[in-house]
Amino acid sequence: MSSTAEQMRAWRGPALLTFGFRPFFLGAGVWAVLIMALWVPMLSGALTVPTAFDPVSWHAHEFLFGYLSAVVAGFLLTAVPNWTGRLPIVGWSLGGLAALWVAGRVAVGLSLLLPPLVVAVVDLAMPVALGFVIAREIVAGKNWKNLIVLGMLAAFTLANALFHWEAATGSYAAQGYGLRLGLVAGVMMIAVIGGRIVPSFTRNWLVKRGDGQLPTPPMQKLDKGALLLLLAALLIWVVLPVHWVAGFALLLAGIAHALRLARWAGYRTGPEPLVAVLHVAYAFVPLGALAIAAETLRPDLFGAAAAQHIWMAGAIGLMTLAVMTRATLGHTGQPLTAGIGTVGVYLALIVAVLARVGAGVWPSEADWLHLIAGLGWITGFGGFVMIYGPLLLRLPPDKRPGD
Structure with a gap:
């Protein structure tokens, strides 16, 4: 395919899988609503979710590492082709990444029923896969100046892993190193990328x-x-x-x-x-x-x-x-x-x-x-x-x- 538009026209599957922003932005929006719709009754004690995380840690994790990871994926899968001049990820490959993200949300939500290591592996699968995709595109396009974005994604993924470790060892993960490091990665993404796009x-x-x-x-x-x-x-x-x-x-x-x-x-x-x-x-x-x-x-x-x-x-x-x-x-x-x-x-x-x-x-x-x-x-x-x-x-x- 010689252009993004031609690649999109050639795809015969759902329109949702024609560009990275589509499944991940929609998923992020829906998940943001569900997180809060569940959190309000959880806060009052009227609802219990079968997660191994305490309620506050679940809420913090799913906003920071659940919601934000989807937005980051949608943004990078849309922006990186513009940065590198290469074609975007389209079709079932994109659908596979989105499915990994959904699997992570389910695994964390049902983590009381699963071994902690399984929960962590399933939840980390999408950001790790995304990191490999972005690294491949940056290297293939020789777009070295955006390696800093890959570095922030790596720090964000490491923070998620640390959050899982803290939760599994009985620490209050909502106030742990993993949450703070993940928040640092998110704020730095805004400072670096926002510092480009806002002006x-x-x-x-x-x-x-x-x-x-x-x-x-x-x-x-x-x-x-x-x-x-x-x-x-x-x-x-x-x-x-x-x-x-x-x-x-x-x-x-x-x-x-x-x-x-x-x-x-x-x-x-x-x-x-x-x-x-x-x-x-x-x-x-x-x-x-x-x-x-x-x-x-x-x-x-x-x-x-x-x-x-x-x-x-x-x-x-x-x-x-x-x-x-x-x-x-x-x-x-x-x-x-x-x-x-x-x-x-x-x-x-x-x-x-x-x-x-x-x-x-x-x-x-x-x-x-x-x-x-x-x-x-x-x-x-x-x-x-x-x-x-x-x-x-x-x-x-x-x-x-x-x-």
């Missing part, structure tokens, strides 16, 4: 409008310094999560990334929420760093879990939702603009983040704030599935067989 997409939109001052191009000296500072601060936090050194390092990293974000002209993007949401999502990176720094330097300010949710639900949740909506529109031939429904899902998720953090600030109001956070999350990702699911399940007219 680039902003620049493209402003140029199209003929609108004044443009954002500073990505990966200038300040960007590189901010990334190195964030990486150092995050690694210190993984090892010494409550030490003042970690708090001070995260404080500096938060300030550096706030300055980085300020150079991307986000204040000019209000008329197009599809662009503006990228800036809001990235803002949760420095906000999370500053919040965890504050909680480290002044414990019990609003709780470590609430501070971490600024990264988990805010930075990761909103940035992945923003990327999934934009990529789906772009790759299905739709106008790159956010309709009222898309704006609604963004706002619902922001409300969820604010409510979750508020539950830490006002513990006496935590019950109803947790409920608002859960409903906001379900509304945001449920809205994504309803609005974007049909686009993910069918091909554009010019990509259909015979057209």
